[in-house]
Amino acid sequence: MWKEYTKGYLKNNRTAAVSMMTASFVSALLLSLLSATFYNLWKYEVERLTAKGDTYALQAMYLTRGANDTAPRLLFPLFLLIMGLASFSLVIIIHNVFAVSMNARIHQFGIFSSIGATPKQIRTCLFQEAVSVCAAPVLAGTLFGIAGAFGVTKWSNVIGAGIENRREEVFGYHPLILVVTLLITGVTIGASVWLPAWKLSRMTPLDAIKNAGDGQLKRRRHSYVLSLFFGVEGELAGNALKVQRKALRTASLSLFLSFMAFTLMQCFFSLSAISTRETYFEKYQDTWDIMVTVKDEEIGAFKETGQMRALPGAEDVAVYQKAAAKCRLSEEGLSEEMVANGGFSRASEKDVTREGESFLVNAPIVILDDESFLRYCEQIGIALRLDGAVILNRIRDVTNPDFRHPQYMPYLKESGETVLLGLAGTKNAGTVTAATEVGETKLAGAENVGMVNVGTEDIATEDGRTEKAGTKDVTVELPVLAYTQEVPRLREEYATLDYYELVHFLPFSLWKEYREQIAGTEEEDTYIRVLGREGVTVGELNDLQRQIEAVAANRYQIESENRIRSYEENDTKLQGMMAVFGGFCMLLAVIGISNMFTNTLGFVRLRKREIARYLSVGMKPEEIRKMFCIEAFVIAGKPVLFTLPVALLAVGAMLKACFMEPAEFLAEAPLRPIIVFMLAVWAAVGFSYYLGWKKIKEIRLAEVLRDDTMI
C-alpha cells in the first residue's frame, strides 16, 4: 500500500521528486569529492615522504608517536573535521528539501493517521520514499565525485607542472573509501530525512488534517523596511517570504554560506598574497634573484665563488654560512633607548638568561666570504678590513607587535672595541649551553663586550670553561670593526623569533682564524646569494640558474631557488587553493540555487491560492510581478547584506593581526571575483523567479475560484 502511495505521489509531484534527487545528488557529489580528494592528498603525502625517506614524518601521518613527541597531528584530524562539518552543513541545508515535500502532505498523513497508521509506519513510508528517490542520485553523485577528484588530481598536476621538485600526483581510489563515502552520504541523507519524518509522524491526526498554519504567520509581523521602500507590494513580499521561510531555508542558508565562505576565502587569500609579496618577495626583490643551498659543506670548502661571480648576468654574489653563539651583556652596556624601553625586563628566560648582573643573549654569527664582507664595510661606510666583526646594533621595539613596520633602536652603546663571544654547543650535543664566569671584568665595565661559547670536545680552553654533557665551552675575543643598524644584502631575517639576539657579521678570513677553536657551532649548509641585473626577466634568471647549477652541481649537492619562479609558483599555489575552495563554495551555491528553482517552479502549486487572493482584491499583474521582484531581490540580497558586516569584521581582524593598512588591502581587494559570484547568484535567483512568474502569470482567477479545494 505504502509503495503504491509513494509511487503515485512521486509520479504526480515531479518537482518534489526532482528537488529531493538534486539534494541527494549534490550531497553525494560533495562528500564523494571531498573524501576522494582527501584520500589522494593523503596518498600523495605518504608517497612523497616514503620517497624522501622521512620516516618520522611518515609515522606522524599515521598518528604514531615517539615517547618525546608531543607535536600535534593536524592533517588527519583536519580531514575528519572538514568531513564532519560538510556532513553537518548538508544535513542542515538539505533536510529542508525533504521537509518541504513531507509538509506538503501533512493533510494526507493526517488522514492515514486517522484511519490507524502508526507514527512508525508513516516514518517507514517516508524513509522508503527517500531511499527509492535518492538511491540512483547518490550512486551517480558518488561516481561524479570520484570523477571530480580525478579531475582535481589532473588539474593540480597541470598547474603544479612548473613547481620545482614536485612529485607528480597519481590518482588512486580504494574500495574502502567508496564504502566510507556511501556510509557518510547515507548517514547525512538519513539524518536529513529522519528530522522532518520524525516531526511529522508525531503530529496528532487532528492537527495534520487541519494542517493549520498553511500560508499564515503565527504572529503579526510588519516588514517595515520593505513597505517603506516598496509600498504594499513590499509588505506583501516580506510577509510572503516569512511564510515561505521554511521552504526557502535551504536556499537562504546555502546561498548565504556559499557567498560568505567565498568572500572570506577571497579576502583571506588576497590578504595572504599581499602579505607574502610585501614581506618576502618585494622585501628581498633587490637582495636576491637566485638562492643556492650547498648541502653539508662549510663555507671554506666552497671554491667556486670566483666562477660564480664571473657568470654573465650575476651582478652580485655572496657566499655565507651561519653559526650560533652566545654573548654576555651588562646592563651598563645597553643603549639609553634600550634601557628606557625596559632593557631585558620583557625578555623570556628562553631567550635571555640572567646571570647575576649580566645577561646572556643569543648571538647568531653570519660568516661572509671576504669580498662580500668588504662590500658590506663599504655599504656601511667603514674602512675596508677583514680583521674584525660588524655588530648589528639594533633591537626592535618589543612593545610594538607590528612586525610589518618594526621600530628599531640601538641595542648597545657602541663603545666596545672587542667582543667576547662564547661559542656554545657542538655538533654532537646540538645544544647551546650557557657560558659562565667569562669576561666578567670587561662586562662589568661600560664596554659592550659579549661572549660566544663554542663547544667542541677536543679544544682546551682557558677562561670561563664549562663542561656540560660532553661539551667544552670556549670564549673568543673578537675585534669589533663597527656597530651598525644596516644589514648586508642577504636573504636573511634577523631577530624575528628572539628579539634580543645580537647578530655578528664576520669575514671568512677572521672565522678561519678561530675555526679550530670554534668549529662545530656553524650550520651544516652554506648559502650562495646571487643578484641579477635590475629588471631581470624570468627567462634570464632561468638561464643564470642553469649556469650556476652547471658550475656547482658536479661537486656539491645543491638546491637552488629562483625568486621570480618562486613568486610565480607561490601565486599558482594560491590560485590553485582558491580554485578548490571556490569550487566547494560553488557547489554549496548550486544546492541553494537548485532549491530556488524547485521552489519557484512549484509556484503554481504552492502559491496559487495566495495569488488568487491578491487578484481578487484587485491587484494588477504588474503589482504581483513587482512583489516577486522584491522577493527575488531580498533572497539574493540577504546573503550579501549579512556577509558584508561579517566580512568587514573578519578582514578588520585579519588586517589587525598582520598589521596591514586598510588602504593597502583595499587597493587589491578581490572585488571582481566577489562581484562576479554575487551577480551569478543574483542572476540565478532572478531567473528562477522569472520562470516562477511566467507560470504564475498564466493563473486564471476564475479557474482558481471555481476550484473550491483551493480556497
Add this chain to the structure above:
Amino acid sequence: MNILTCEGVSKIYGSGENQVTALTDINLAVERGEFVAIIGASGSGKSTLLHILGSVDKPTGGRVTIDGTDLETLSQTQAAVFRRRKVGLVYQFYNLIPTLTVRKNILMPLTLDKKKPEKEYFDKIVEALGISGKLDALPHQLSGGQQQRVAIARSLIYRPALLLADEPTGNLDQKNSREIMDMIKLSNRNLEQTILLITHDEKVALEADRIITIADGRIVGDEKRG
C-alpha cells in the same frame, strides 16, 4: 438607473466533445441600490455569472456593462483596477490575506491605489460590522463569522458600484449566517449599496428585494419582492 446590464451573455468552456455551456443568453439589468439574489442549484451557472460580473472571467459572447464600463474592453490590468474600485467581492471562504492584519486587509483596495481611507467611513463600517476590536488581529485569529465580516468590510471600503457576494454564508453556522445577512442588508439600506448575492439557500434569498433563478445557464425566473 441601471448600474449593471447584461446583454446576451454566454459562456462556454472547453471545445469539441468536452465543450460545456455554463451560461446561455443572459439578459439582466440591476438598478442602483437594488438587493438582488441569484438562486440556482449547484452547477446552474450562477458562480460563472458572478465571476463574469466581477471581471474575473470573460464571457464567450454578449456584453456586460457596470457603472458605464464595458467589461469586454478591459485589459487584465484594467480589469484588476476595475475589481479594486467598482466591485466588492465576498466569497464563501473569505479570501482574506492571511499575512496581513484585519485593518490592512480591509484597507487593501485603497492601499493598492495609494489612497488614504476616510477615517469616519472606515470607523462606521468596522463599527457596524462589529470588528472594531479586532483590527490588529491576523485573519486566522478570528472566527469564521468574524472573517466574513472583514471580507464584507473590505468589499465596501472603496464604496463600490456593486457588491458581489458568492455564498457568503455557505461556510457559517446559523447564528453567524443570520448576522452576516443582517450586515449585508444594513449596507444595502444605510449605504444604498447595490448588492448581487449568489446562493443556493432559498431562506437567504428571501432577504433580497429581487430573486433571479438560474437553471442550466439560463435565467428561468425573475421575481421582484415587495
